[in-house]
Amino acid sequence: MRANTWAGRNKVEVRDVPDPKILNGRDVIVRITSTAICGSDLHLVDGYVPTMQDGDVLGHEFMGEVVEVGPDVAPDWLHVGDRVVVPFPISCGACAACSAELYSCCENSNPNAGIAEKMFGHPLAGIFGYSHLTGGFAGGQAQYARVPFADVGPLKIESDLTDEQVLFLSDILPTGYMGAEMCDIQPSDVVAVWGAGPVGQFAMDSARVLGAARVIAIDKEPYRLQMAEQAGHIPVNFDEVDVRSRLLELTGGRGPDKCIDAVGLEATHGSAHVAAYDRIKQAVRSETERPHALRQAIMSCRSGGVVSVVGVYGGLLDKFPAGAWMNRSLTLRTGQCHVQRYMKPLLERIERGEIDPTRIITHTLPLDEAPHGYEIFKNKQENCEKVVLKP
Ligand code: NAD
Ligand code: ZN
Ligand code: ZN
Secondary structure, rough: EEEEOOOOOOOOOEEEEEOOOOOOOOOOEEEEEEEEEHHHHHHHHOOOOOOOOOEEEEEEEEEEEEEEEEEOOOOOOOOOOEEEEOEEOOOOOHHHHHHHOOHOOOOOOOOOOHHHHHHHHOOOOOOEEOOOOOOOOOOOOOOOEOOOOOOOOOOEEOOOOOOOHHHHOHHHHHHHHHHHHHOOOOOEEEEEEOOOOOHHHHHHHHHHOOOEEEEEEEEOHHHHHHHHHOOEEEEEEEOOHHHHOOOOOOOOOOOOOEEEEOOOOOOOHHHHHHHHHHHOOOOOHHHHHOOHHHHHHHHHHHOOOOEEEOOOOOOOOOOHHHHEEEEEEEEEOOOOOOEEEEEEEEHHHHHOOOHHHHHOEEEEEHHHHHHHHHHHHHHOOOOOEEEEEEE
């Protein structure tokens, strides 16, 4: 089959690779109809995650048709021909974490858990297409994928919604939603979102759906801010104004009630990535890697507010503003998204027309053009917000 693979730092390549096979009784094989490129893929491609190997199949946002079902998948659960969206965390459904609906912390899904333990001092769950640190599972930017624990993860789509309407249930819609949900939004709340990428856009829409009075979008890309503005959010360009001052201005001097970091490792600062690569190998994060979206969020949030972090971080974080966090009684919440928790309720919101996930799609390309998709998404060319690939 054809698959988009990692070919060294800052390089992806579509190659012929072996078709996936059922390896475990609870696996299914999915023929992929749509898959997407995510900001998290940029961390991998840029070398932020040092456990990528040449030829690793990328991609953790995908959906398609079940073409083969393992013998231990319950017969009333999935069948050949079913249309499914696959959540990015691989979760067993039975461990203590899964039982508590902390699916992205599954204790049984990463056969390489020792690598993360050694690098970060804590284990990580399995994730599709996310390097050997998270299990070495082949990803979904491909024609087919093996989906483990198929009786836990995939969501069957039985209505006639298009791929574009449901694909993002695999990751970024639940992630943006979880970012907003962790804020415990009250009707008078002003919510500020750092990052107007795909995750940030869905955090903004979710904040509104959850009742926020006003939502502020912070980024530096004019076209991304414009996209947020068109959806009814208030744009703030951090290249043009001092973010904290502008936020105080917009909130009567108190700061936003809730702040969401949808930036993380700063996928856009390419040179910092390369310079940081060797240090990251030792799992050390320093000031020069500039986690400034998070720092700004903590420094801007009003007393007693919530800072919700869905941007991805790894390893250690230096220069954390512990003083502002402590003295202003802030609550800090975070996590890789527990996607399985949100798929059904968000599908219902899509069906009711409360959220339109298609609004962020700017590019639809054949799988073979994945390298171009990565290029324009990473470098913010052609006003690219979200690329959907068609294998
Ligand atoms: P993206 O790279 O398209 O978007 C990031 C945006 O942040 C860009 O538009 C960039 O211009 C902006 N930005 C950079 N520095 C900023 C700053 N200091 N202040 C404000 N904005 C800034 O990526 P995306 O797909 O939207 O993903 C965003 C983040 O969410 C990434 O870190 C990604 O890994 C993470 N993510 C987390 C989860 C999860 O489960 N928690 C899931 C998916 C993605
Ligand atoms: Zn993603
Ligand atoms: Zn589990």
